[in-house]
Amino acid sequence: MMKAAMSSPVSQILKKIEYSADAAQPRLNQKELAYELEAVQDWRALSDLASAWRDIGWGNNVSYSRKVFIPLTHLCRDVCHYCTFAKAPRVVGPAFLTVEQALEIARAGAAAGCREALFTLGDRPEARYAAAREALQQLGHASTASYVAEVAQRVRAETGLLPHFNMGVLSAAEYQALRPHAPSFGIMLETASERLSERGGPHYGSPDKHPAVRLETMRLAGEAHIPITSGILIGIGETRRERLESLFALRDLHDRYGHLQEVIVQNFRAKAGTKMVNAPEPSMDELCWTTAAARLILGSAMSIQVPPNLFEGDLTDLIRAGINDWGGVSPITPDHVNPEAPWPHLERLSDVTARGGKVLVERLTVYPQYIDARDQWVDPGLHRDLLLHSDCGGLARTDGKWIAGSSTATDISSLQMQTTIPNADSISPQTIDIVNKCLSGDRLEEADLVHLFKVRGNDFAYVTQTANRLRQETNGDNITYVVNRNINYTNVCQYHCNFCAFSKGRVEESLREKPYIVELDEIRRRVREAWDRGATEVCLQGGIHPDYTGHTYLDICSAAKTECPDIHIHAFSPLEIMHGAQSLGRTVKAFLSDLKKAGLSTLPGTAAEILDDEVRRQICPDKLNTQEWLTVIRTAHELGLRTTATIMFGHVESYRHWAQHILKLIELQRNTRGLTEFVPLPFVHEEAPLFRRNRSHQGPTLREAVLMHTVGRLAFHGLIDNIQTSWVKMGEQGSQLCLQAGVNDLGGTLMNESISRAAGAAHGQELPPAAMAALAAGLGRTAVQRTTLYGRVSIERQQAAQAALPLTPVKYVKAGRLVRGEGHQVLRTVASS
Structure with missing residues (x-):
């Protein structure tokens, strides 16, 4: 039920949105209606509908991936004006981590219970830096993509972690070569606005950040049947309309290929040493408005994530705004893209999620629907590791060491059986309806x-x-x-x-x-x-x-x-x-x-x-x-x-x-x-x-x-x-x-x-x-x-x-x-x- 204090125009917009949506998997179908959301000042006016649609698709679960970051290189040919991840060769020293350095990080992650190895690196550094080309040659590789494949193969074989590649723009041939080494990839769209790539914009001088280039890369991933993570970056000079257009661009790609496993709504953070150090950051209310709009546009079935370490406020607001995922959280490595923002402890994240009326669940780097349809979406060589890590619903297998037929007396300790029926207020209405x-x-x-x-x-x-x-x-x-x-x-x-x-x-x-x-x-x-x-x-x-x-x-x-x-x-x-x-x-x-x-x-x-x-x-x-x-x-x-x-x-x-x-x-x-x-x-x-x-x-x-x-x-x-x-x-x-x-x-x-x-x-x-x-x-x-x-x-x-x-x-x-x-x-x- 919508809030009583809602203004009449907003109420009318929401009624039109609900009326036009399919009940089974609702989403906002008309762009004209979406553009009317621009005038909604208070995101809380959208939260009831966004939350309800989220619950249809994801129930009472809010997920996260327990992962370790492997920053294979900080070199990048792009010069985004807000980024501190990319560095020049004189700053980073060796251009790439060695295989053994990457394995050391991965082993620590495996020991801490991680399941995902997130490979973060800049776009094609060898296209800009001789140091990158020389380093690759010494490593026996002609390209960064080739080296990533070697390291990922070693990481998976020796630690069991599932690689996820954030490598930016890739060609069709590179996707095919890398597909056997990772079940999922990531590439942020950030914005569909070409205006932001013009002189004076945050992406000026960054060829890989041009919207057409990013969207084409995502299209190629769809052609290659690779599940990908994408998203938008808000607060870099775009308008609300441009955010909505970016969300529709992502939706159109997903409608065509079905390969977009999650959309991240990420807020810009001003960083020292960048050209945008004095740029205003978006408010947390603006982030919640964008999140709610994303839920309505992308619908109940899409996974929507907001990184918890970048949110300065009550994290339960993000749950109210319609998220179902916190993204990757590492117990041992920092967010190398936003090092100033530490990860919340998982215990705190679990408590916050419970306070928001949800249950924190662990997922893998690839989402359940793609594990279910793994013959179509995942290279056969990766199936064994996916099946070992996942339960039958495609989430991470977290029930300790219990297996059917086991005689270990302590095997059942991972499942705490409650012997009383909880208060109805703490149970999802959908569960109550089905039980009835x-x-x-x-x-x-x-x-x-x-x-x-x-x-x-x-x-x-x-x-x-x-x-x-x-x-x-x-x-x-x-x-x-x-x-x-x-x-x-x-x-x-x-x-x-x-x-x-x-x-x-x-x-x-x-x-x-x-x-x-x-x-x-x-x-x-x-x-x-x-x-x-x-x-x-x-x-x-x-x-x-x-x-x-x-x-x-x-x-x-x-x-x-x-x-x-x-x-x-x-x-x-x-x-x-x-x-x-x-x-x-x-x-x-x-x-x-x-x-x-x-x-x-x-x-x-x-x-x-x-x-x-x-x-x-x-x-x-x-x-x-x-x-x-x-x-x-x-x-x-x-x-x-x-x-x-x-x-x-x-x-x-x-x-x-x-x-x-x-x-x-x-x-x-x-x-x-x-x-x-x-x-x-x-x-x-x-x-x-x-x-x-x-x-x-x-x-x-x-x-x-x-x-x-x-x-x-x-x-x-x-x-x-x-x-x-x-x-x-x-x-x-x-x-x-x-x-x-x-x-x-x-x-x-x-x-x-x-x-x-x-x-x-x-x-x-x-x-x-x-x-x-x-x-x-x-x-x-x-x-x-x-x-x-x-x-x-x-x-x-x-x-x-x-x-x-x-x-x-x-x-x-x-x-x-x-x-x-x-x-x-x-x-x-x-x-x-």
Whole structure:
């Protein structure tokens, strides 16, 4: 709502702006309206609209990049009349830093937790100074750009820092040569006014500062698909109209190429020793006016930054004016362009951001949308480093050392779980609206779920604790689990899923386990032992052995059910169902009916990974597609076979893919009501081929893993009552966090879990009832044994589980060709030829 004291003419301007803007991604579309803003004297009249539009695009987060400055050279062929960065050779001494000097700075930055190495240097010094040319020759390079490439490559290889180049004007060939060494570049437009390059202007004598030259350089970056940072410099003699025209020039470029990742609004600071030492500096109110105008012109989706070290006033004013980013902040090096203005300490910046009603978050040098679309925007050689540094939302990975499958007891310390719901005044209205949609059962959109996956700070506490309250209302305070046994009857698989370290080829022995099969007699023995140890369920899954047919799955199911008629057979992923049906020339429905007659009770909803074919083409290109997975599950439900639903997340996908996956499950459940539980499975990366080939994240962050469970509770409210956490992947402490954020179930005791352990998880094998009880007691809750379908378990089964003897060592047979006898049962294997 606009301020009551606003003058009528300004109110009319803002109403026209709002009316003409698109609601989803609003921005000021007409230049004539923008020019009317010139008459607005008080920037606060624009702040409500600017803030609202910022919130649409960026929510409650205000970002910064933790970086180190590497001033590779202070030489520059330009003579901007306000600049103290550029110096003559007689002043700077050696023309360039050596590689070792640059590495020394980078190492210090890496040790201080920096992720970005900002290379600052002047425009083409070799075009003006013989000293630069001679120095480059001695370094073995013909140009500054060539030397920058060498130094950046060494910095990235030896410290892991991501380079960002502020090199000024570059040619198309230079962009192509430098693109493999930095995921993002920067070049300030400063102004689109040619007047300021004329005699007496601040850019007179600076050929690289001519607006046409700068804009052409930015155009070339767009042609090269390079994300760039640009911006305007205010207070150097330009008019308000010229600032607005500069912002429109930047917007026009971005509309054409989509490569402008952020726009900086920077205020001129008068510096001793320059021609403009006595020039008046712009007021902080004028800076806020320009910032608000930039937000309205560039819209909700553009990142707008104002450097905090150049602002002399209350930094929360900049938040009110519409910024979403503080830019790069270095804990160890000064701002070499503005050395008189020290960086604010990050603790102070965090406090200021919180006082402005926002959460300070760390980003990388390249923005999330470009990491998400990295195949288009970032050189493939840089993908590994981007994925290692970033979470699945494209921001910096800041959850300490926690990784899925880790057993380190202190891993969860990075995430502070608040156990009460914060005051509504401290939560973004958008978050409250989306949560209310979940609670009322309204239809959710992709953007709603993406927003929930992004929440931090008080918004994070609000959604996790609302989900936990919902869990208590739906399930009470008991924590349920099932005593079961996993029987992975073969790890041989004819598919080549890039995330899987469990499945093997017939002769592959490079990872944790050799190729094996489990024969029927051993399956029977394991089923009987599980029953004797109190199990009510056996979970049967395996790789797709090339010799397996639908008869194999029928035999396995029959053997288990015959051995223990009362045990629940929870078996066969949708991939196994489809393979079995196709191998026999049967429909999925007919084959599922056969399995049901053989004793199948329910299906695990595994092999879902991410229900998005864009992702599946990267992680499991030869596996069943999204529609095929949904068809198998839907058909099972039609036959009265209930299933679980899983998501395997934290590899190559982004939040929008998570959202699409959940929306597909919501639609399925609305139609069938056959899903018993939602089971998030964080990607365990250590031995996964995808990670070993430098093509994936190292799993989700702890915050993301907890949020997947929380969002599941909220999104499936009224549709799926049970949200399960995988203690194998989350660990016991991570599972406790999830149990405080909407989860009611710990899954199975497992007995012989092997799939996650093959991928590198330290947990697994078994978490017996006593350990389940201890885990629940640590939260002041009670662990209760359940059946697969969440029914009550007999006292006899509970007592058997509590008194279980140690497991007998399992038996495997080295994989080979299968030989079948009468009735299709596996009699033995013979060695592969």
